[in-house]
Amino acid sequence: MQIPASFDYVRASTVDDALELLARHGPESRVIAGGHSLLPMMKLRLARPEWLIDINDLFELDFILLDGDRLRVGALTRHTALLESTEVARLFSIISDAEAVIADPVVRNRGTIGGSLCQADPAEDLSTVCDVLRAVAVVRGPGGERLVDMNDFHRGPYETAVAPDELLCEVRFPVRPRSGSAYEKVERRVGDWAVAAAGAAISLAEDGSVEAAAIGLTALGLDGTVAEAEAVLLGRQPSEELFVEAGRLAAIACDPVADQRGQIDYKRHLADELTRRVLRQACARAAQTQEG
Amino acid sequence: MQISMTVNGNEVTSEIEPRVLLVHYIREVLGLTGTHWGCDTTNCGTCVVLMDGQPVKSCTVLAAMAAGHDIRTVEGLAAGATLDPIQQGFMEEHGLQCGFCTPGMMLTARALLDKNPHPDDIEIRKAISGQICRCTGYATIVRSVQWAAAHPAAAAGAAGEGADEVLDGTDTVVEDVATETQDAEVKA
Numbered sequence: 405m406q407i408p409a410s411f412d413y414v415r416a417s418t419v420d421d422a423l424e425l426l427a428r429h430g431p432e433s434r435v436i437a438g439g440h441s442l443l444p445m446m447k448l449r450l451a452r453p454e455w456l457i458d459i460n461d462l463f464e465l466d467f468i469l470l471d472g473d474r475l476r477v478g479a480l481t482r483h484t485a486l487l488e489s490t491e492v493a494r495l496f497s498i499i500s501d502a503e504a505v506i507a508d509p510v511v512r513n514r515g516t517i518g519g520s521l522c523q524a525d526p527a528e529d530l531s532t533v534c535d536v537l538r539a540v541a542v543v544r545g546p547g548g549e550r551l552v553d554m555n556d557f558h559r560g561p562y563e564t565a566v567a568p569d570e571l572l573c574e575v576r577f578p579v580r581p582r583s584g585s586a587y588e589k590v591e592r593r594v595g596d597w598a599v600a601a602a603g604a605a606i607s608l609a610e611d612g613s614v615e616a617a618a619i620g621l622t623a624l625g626l627d628g629t630v631a632e633a634e635a636v637l638l639g640r641q642p643s644e645e646l647f648v649e650a651g652r653l654a655a656i657a658c659d660p661v662a663d664q665r666g667q668i669d670y671k672r673h674l675a676d677e678l679t680r681r682v683l684r685q686a687c688a689r690a691a692q693t694q695e696g
Numbered sequence: 697m698q699i700s701m702t703v704n705g706n707e708v709t710s711e712i713e714p715r716v717l718l719v720h721y722i723r724e725v726l727g728l729t730g731t732h733w734g735c736d737t738t739n740c741g742t743c744v745v746l747m748d749g750q751p752v753k754s755c756t757v758l759a760a761m762a763a764g765h766d767i768r769t770v771e772g773l774a775a776g777a778t779l780d781p782i783q784q785g786f787m788e789e790h791g792l793q794c795g796f797c798t799p800g801m802m803l804t805a806r807a808l809l810d811k812n813p814h815p816d817d818i819e820i821r822k823a824i825s826g827q828i829c830r831c832t833g834y835a836t837i838v839r840s841v842q843w844a845a846a847h848p849a850a851a852a853g854a855a856g857e858g859a860d861e862v863l864d865g866t867d868t869v870v871e872d873v874a875t876e877t878q879d880a881e882v883k884a
Contacts, residue, residue, distance in 0.1 A: 406736045413697060413714035413760045440738060443756050458761055508826025510741060513750045594825045
């Protein structure tokens with residue numbers, strides 16, 4: 405039987421209340437939202453917080469809002485809400501693609517975007533999605549609010565820029581015209597972590613050439629996006645040859661480890677193939693918005 | 697700490713340790729052992745209960761986190777002696793062999809039908825994709841859910857042989873359920 409070590413539990417009623425509780429209880433306190441990453445770690449005693457601060461009542465952090473040229477998503481937004489949002493599907497297909505393969509439908513009812521990003525598991529899908537969409541994290545702490553680019557947000561496995569006395573409140577996704585995005589994952593079975601996954605976002609210029617490109621890889625030992633593969637796309641007309649070249653560069657750039665989910669060669673092959681597929685899909689979707 | 701929540705329509709209050717998981721609270725404190733405790737790792741889904749109408753894996757929710765919420769377990773499916781159509785469907789279509797996954801499967805199916813009264817097979821398979829049946833009974837589980845979708849008012853007595861046994865002497869309950877079902881249809 406897996407039971408967490410003892411802890412004290414308190415529910416926050418507002419963001420300010422949560423910040424005050426974090427300040428009062430110090431670094432041995434942890435915020436819990438969906439709990440589907442933290443509770444398993446606590447059951448295995450890999451995490452032993454002294455205090456759990458439950459933020460599930462912070463309805464102010466549960467929203468999906470189109471605000472000018474950015475989509476604002478509250479940190480407490482559940483995976484299910486992201487998957488079912490027509491606004492998200494219209495603007496950022498990559499989020500819908502990823503959400504459909506994150507864990508399973510029952511887990512998605514609880515898990516949150518903020519929890520996924522703060523857990524920062526190297527095989528976590530939304531970290532890649534946020535990298536690719538050049539998202540900005542809104543983090544609040546005792547000193548007020550600060551904006552953190554995804555490059556600065558990730559600090560390595562299970563580590564982020566969010567300090568122990570801070571709370572991730574929101575993720576902002578810039579909306580760009582003539583854009584398309586896609587995500588594809590290979591997993592051994594529903595709900596498992598990715599063997600490998602890739603995501604891409606493409607913006608096209610008016611002449612149909614690639615104006616901006618972002619390619620991210622999940623569970624393949626890569627920090628940030630695949631700059632070499634992105635560079636080769638810029639200014640070029642989307643084509644199968646171009647996707648093949650980008651896939652080749654992605655396979656070289658990644659640094660997978662062999663584990664029970666696959667050997668290095670296989671994972672590099674996936675980096676190549678999945679990069680091609682998501683680029684093909686993202687470009688097709690971007691072209692569709694142009695026609696529409 | 698003291699927690700209160702609604703379980704199958706009843707208000708319950710208990711003194712618990714914060715680390716008690718919802719599945720253990722339901723089984724050991726409330727004595728509702730219809731909720732099964734399986735893998736302990738959020739994989740198998742036999743511990744699924746409905747929290748505010750949504751399926752959740754109760755091995756990965758603290759009882760403290762469920763405080764103030766509305767919980768429904770498999771014991772809350774039937775109305776008195778009248779089975780929920782989903783339970784009837786599992787009987788009619790042989791939706792279980794060993795029965796270990798059944799409570800979670802039925803609750804997820806109930807939530808699916810409440811949201812989508814006429815799912816296709818793919819939608820049913822997706823809905824139960826976070827739950828494991830090791831008797832490999834998925835085909836019959838899907839058929840059971842389809843049976844329930846086709847018989848939303850099954851509890852009113854149109855269910856065939858199996859239903860007669862469970863409807864004995866509970867006329868008023870049957871009426872209530874029939875009315876509720878109709879209301880649900882109107883809303884949908």
